[in-house]
Amino acid sequence: MATQRPEIDLRGKTALVTGASRGIGLAIARVLARCGADVIGIGTAISRNAQELARDFEGLAGRFTPMDCDLSDRDAIDRLLAALDADAAPIDILVNNAGIIRREEAATHSTQDWDAVMAVNLDAVFLLSRALGAKMLARGHGKIINTASVLSFQGGILVPGYAAAKGAVAQLTHALANEWAASGVNVNAVAPGYVATDVTSALQQDAQRTAALMARVPAGRWGEPEEIAWPVAFLASDMADFIHGAILPVDGGWLSR
Numbered sequence: 250m251a252t253q254r255p256e257i258d259l260r261g262k263t264a265l266v267t268g269a270s271r272g273i274g275l276a277i278a279r280v281l282a283r284c285g286a287d288v289i290g291i292g293t294a295i296s297r298n299a300q301e302l303a304r305d306f307e308g309l310a311g312r313f314t315p316m317d318c319d320l321s322d323r324d325a326i327d328r329l330l331a332a333l334d335a336d337a338a339p340i341d342i343l344v345n346n347a348g349i350i351r352r353e354e355a356a357t358h359s360t361q362d363w364d365a366v367m368a369v370n371l372d373a374v375f376l377l378s379r380a381l382g383a384k385m386l387a388r389g390h391g392k393i394i395n396t397a398s399v400l401s402f403q404g405g406i407l408v409p410g411y412a413a414a415k416g417a418v419a420q421l422t423h424a425l426a427n428e429w430a431a432s433g434v435n436v437n438a439v440a441p442g443y444v445a446t447d448v449t450s451a452l453q454q455d456a457q458r459t460a461a462l463m464a465r466v467p468a469g470r471w472g473e474p475e476e477i478a479w480p481v482a483f484l485a486s487d488m489a490d491f492i493h494g495a496i497l498p499v500d501g502g503w504l505s506r
């Protein structure tokens with residue numbers, strides 16, 4: 250007897266995904282659109298690749314709309330929020346995925362890089378969650394999914410700003426969930442391990458580091474962006490209505506080791 254794979258159903262929902270131009274965010278945007286959501290994808294200059302991206306979304310159930318916003322710029326975030334207000338569709342699902350990393354020894358880590366990492370990886374997560382979360386609270390439903398990291402739990406090496414920001418993202422997820430769970434708004438996070446994207450391309454090309462890293466991953470391999478995207482789609486669906494404040498490791502077992 251043929252078994253039918255149940256699909257996550259996000260039809261009728263509108264999702265905002267930050268960092269949707271490539272990597273994990275693009276995979277999240279595609280999976281949400283496959284599940285039926287209309288997706289607004291944010292990147293610093295994502296509209297420049299609108300035609301190429303349109304091909305990525307061909308044949309999917311949901312529509313994709315790219316919107317430019319430099320999330321390190323608070324005025325740009327205000328303009329984005331104003332543009333979203335002017336648009337008719339309210340945001341049902343917010344995926345705070347955009348992130349940057351700066352590898353530097355703590356003793357010489359520049360203030361500029363510290364500020365840049367905090368602005369994108371933490372401040373923008375709060376500013377978007379505050380504004381769009383308030384509207385979700387007023388409507389009595391909504392899903393916010395943050396992209397934490399295994400470095401929300403560990404300090405990492407040579408990435409003090411990144412680890413600090415990702416630790417804070419996990420705590421912000423808990424704090425918002427505590428306030429908003431009773432009002433029907435779910436705030437959760439995924440915590441990816443080592444995933445094959447631009448961020449990790451230097452590591453992937455370094456055979457020795459890759460071998461050392463993969464020896465420590467119980468699954469023994471790099472994760473694929475889609476493997477982060479499906480858990481996000483689950484957390485965005487009504488299947489996850491009773492999940493609040495969870496930081497879900499999606500790491501091939503890295504944190505269990």
Ligand code: NAP
Binds near residue numbers: 294295349369
């Ligand atoms: P990526 O391939 O480098 O993509 C980063 C995305 O963030 C891009 O779409 C980029 O858009 C966007 N972005 C960066 N700065 C921005 C800004 N100022 N304003 C707007 N958008 C901005 O990274 P990724 O590996 O997919 O990572 C996605 C998320 O997962 C990040 O939060 C990262 O920390 C987290 N993560 C990744 C891994 C991993 O192994 N890859 C592991 C743990 C956690 P533009 O290109 O348009 O600037």
